[in-house]
Amino acid sequence: MRPNILFVAAEAAPLAKTGGLGDVVSALAEALHNDGIHVTVLMPGYASALDNAVKLRPCGRLAGLPGGDSSLWIGHMPNSDVEVILLRNDALYRRPGSPYLDADGNEFADNGLRFAALSHAAALIASGATEIEVPHVVHAHDWHAGLVPMLMREYGAEAKSIFTIHNLAFQGNYPLASAAEFGIPEHVQQDASIEYWGQLSFMKAALNYADRITTVSNTYAREILTPKFGSGFDGLLRERERDLVAVPNGIDTITWDPVIDTMIARNYDHEDLRGKQACKRDLQKTFGLPFDQFAPVMAMGSRLTTQKMADVAIEAIPALLASHPRLQIAILGCGDRDIENGLRALTASHPDRIGLHIGYDEARAHCLHAGADMLLHGSRFEPFGLTPIYSMRYGTVPIASRVGGLADTVVDAGSIGQTVTNATGFLFDGETAQDMITGVDRALAMFAQPQLWRTLQREDMTAEVGWEKSSQLYINLYRTLIAEPAQAMFQPVSRERISRPAVEQVSMKRA
Numbered sequence: 153m154r155p156n157i158l159f160v161a162a163e164a165a166p167l168a169k170t171g172g173l174g175d176v177v178s179a180l181a182e183a184l185h186n187d188g189i190h191v192t193v194l195m196p197g198y199a200s201a202l203d204n205a206v207k208l209r210p211c212g213r214l215a216g217l218p219g220g221d222s223s224l225w226i227g228h229m230p231n232s233d234v235e236v237i238l239l240r241n242d243a244l245y246r247r248p249g250s251p252y253l254d255a256d257g258n259e260f261a262d263n264g265l266r267f268a269a270l271s272h273a274a275a276l277i278a279s280g281a282t283e284i285e286v287p288h289v290v291h292a293h294d295w296h297a298g299l300v301p302m303l304m305r306e307y308g309a310e311a312k313s314i315f316t317i318h319n320l321a322f323q324g325n326y327p328l329a330s331a332a333e334f335g336i337p338e339h340v341q342q343d344a345s346i347e348y349w350g351q352l353s354f355m356k357a358a359l360n361y362a363d364r365i366t367t368v369s370n371t372y373a374r375e376i377l378t379p380k381f382g383s384g385f386d387g388l389l390r391e392r393e394r395d396l397v398a399v400p401n402g403i404d405t406i407t408w409d410p411v412i413d414t415m416i417a418r419n420y421d422h423e424d425l426r427g428k429q430a431c432k433r434d435l436q437k438t439f440g441l442p443f444d445q446f447a448p449v450m451a452m453g454s455r456l457t458t459q460k461m462a463d464v465a466i467e468a469i470p471a472l473l474a475s476h477p478r479l480q481i482a483i484l485g486c487g488d489r490d491i492e493n494g495l496r497a498l499t500a501s502h503p504d505r506i507g508l509h510i511g512y513d514e515a516r517a518h519c520l521h522a523g524a525d526m527l528l529h530g531s532r533f534e535p536f537g538l539t540p541i542y543s544m545r546y547g548t549v550p551i552a553s554r555v556g557g558l559a560d561t562v563v564d565a566g567s568i569g570q571t572v573t574n575a576t577g578f579l580f581d582g583e584t585a586q587d588m589i590t591g592v593d594r595a596l597a598m599f600a601q602p603q604l605w606r607t608l609q610r611e612d613m614t615a616e617v618g619w620e621k622s623s624q625l626y627i628n629l630y631r632t633l634i635a636e637p638a639q640a641m642f643q644p645v646s647r648e649r650i651s652r653p654a655v656e657q658v659s660m661k662r663a
């Protein structure tokens with residue numbers, strides 16, 4: 153039997169992406185498809201998705217959905233055979249800005265409603281209320297799809313549910329008073345299964361009702377059981393530990409490959425890094441840094457937030473520039489306004505040493521990973537951490553915090569005289585500027601030893617980072633779940649079922 157899996161997510165690159173979630177949803181779907189799984193991605197019909205999905209055609213209408221009447225459009229992802237279904241409601245999803253923010257960078261006030269509607273659509277598909285083939289498993293990703301497992305039970309779906317935590321810190325907490333508007337049944341509103349400190353929490357709903365919970369690295373799976381990393385949900389997660397599975401992410405090894413990348417100045421491979429010199433020159437030019445072939449160039453490329461320790465980097469950079477007179481720093485990112493402004497000020501006072509681009513720019517991200525010598529990636533917590541792995545593929549050595557997925561994927565190189573075989577980068581503990589400086593100092597000392605550095609680069613560029621292993625882990629999980637009898641594996645406090653909300657399905661036959 154060929155498992156039929158419905159992914160539900162707010163992002164899937166290249167139709168919509170603001171961070172790692174968008175990369176992972178698409179790359180995993182592609183890997184599963186290549187392994188013979190029927191996988192379809194359900195996501196909102198943002199303008200970018202409607203414009204770029206291939207061969208879209210209508211396949212159903214959902215009247216009476218929270219947020220208004222909506223339609224379903226099916227097609228496939230660009231350059232891929234993976235099916236995508238877009239939930240179309242232009243008033244909800246077709247807006248200027250990113251998937252979550254308006255053009256001024258403010259969160260849309262109705263994000264709760266927008267993603268509640270997505271969750272209802274998924275649960276309706278899973279319960280056979282549409283003409284779309286009923287999936288065996290609905291795989292919901294992050295809080296945006298957090299209501300799916302609970303709604304599946306309410307709609308009487310027999311499909312199993314998996315919820316993957318890509319980042320526990322983003323929880324989708326809204327006033328309880330919004331519950332009716334979100335189409336949450338009365339009896340669920342009255343019990344404690346979705347209530348979190350006086351609010352309604354999409355994340356809590358997911359953790360309570362999903363048949364299985366997965367997260368994206370082994371270390372993060374352990375960390376979230378502790379108060380420090382559990383974001384308030386460590387207790388609930390400990391209760392569900394039996395159903396919590398770690399499946400480490402992989403990366404899309406075609407998009408991120410210096411051998412074939414069309415977005416970089418010159419291609420290269422692990423045996424011949426001459427092309428990387430051309431990429432370094434291009435990076436220095438693109439980021440307005442003086443051309444210096446021998447200067448160590450350190451990249452930073454991520455959301456500019458406290459999670460990513462961008463605030464700590466602002467403190468650490470002046471000392472690093474003072475103690476390493478040739479060091480250049482290239483920064484790409486966007487995020488908290490205060491951090492963006494802090495970096496602008498720092499750049500203004502060191503114009504020949506720091507190149508800054510505030511904004512989201514895919515091509516520049518490739519230029520950064522290819523051209524830099526090392527990547528600084530601090531994190532107070534990190535579920536997986538794709539960026540350091542992208543940089544590794546390009547022989548750009550990561551300097552990262554020893555947390556979450558970073559602790560699993562970066563093998564610390566030690567220091568001169570005590571180097572570690574098979575090392576791939578540098579890890580530092582702690583959250584202070586001095587902790588970060590110590591990590592960068594070790595990396596710069598090793599950069600000055602070209603042979604040692606070259607060994608690190610070769611390890612980085614040949615590390616196994618694809619989806620092959622993890623795709624199999626998910627497939628095993630799907631098969632196990634499908635074989636299990638249909639029963640509520642974990643009974644939260646909700647008591648009785650309600651009748652199916654009045655949602656009308658208008659048939660539009662698939663071509």
Ligand code: ADP
Nearest residue numbers: 171172454455485511512513514517537538539
């Ligand atoms: P997170 O998902 O926490 O943001 P990850 O490192 O796992 O962190 O994934 C971030 C993804 O977003 C990577 O694909 C990275 O290249 C991309 N990214 C982040 N900021 C930018 C930016 N300003 N421009 C281009 N790509 C970015």
